[in-house]
Amino acid sequence: MRKMGGVLVAAVLLGGHAGCAQAYQRTVHFHAQGEEATVAATGAGDERVQYRVPARVGQFLLVGGHAQSARVSFWVRDPGGAEVYNSTVQNAAYVGRPEQDGMYVVGVFLRRVDAARGHAAFFRLRFSRKALPEG
DSSP states (O other), rough: OOTTEEEEOOOOEOOTTTOOEEEEEEOOOOOOOOEEEEEEEETTTEEEEEEEEETTTTTEEEEEEEEESSTTTEEEEEEESSSEEESSSTOOEEEOSSSSSSSEEEEEEEHHHHHHHHEEEEOOOOOOEOOOOOO
């Protein structure tokens, strides 16, 4: 990992074979102000990259996905493991209000057809946590 222009960028290169789905989990680290972070990686085959995002009640949680390929999608799960979002379009965004404190998990994956063919695709996720306004 390295810092670039005040934004944390984590590069994870994935490799493997299409017959075995594997998940890699990383914790998202927000910079000093604790409001924004960016990660970038390449997903390959049927491997899943999962990002653990700490969030609290009283915040907005934004996850913006960007990929040059429509092969890439992501989902968001609450601390209890319930799916609260699943993207179906390229460059999607999730905006939610956490209903409980804890680690939200964002999983990035390739569409099933593309994963079976062993394709790979670069993606970038931008995470933002903002306190809800008083009142």
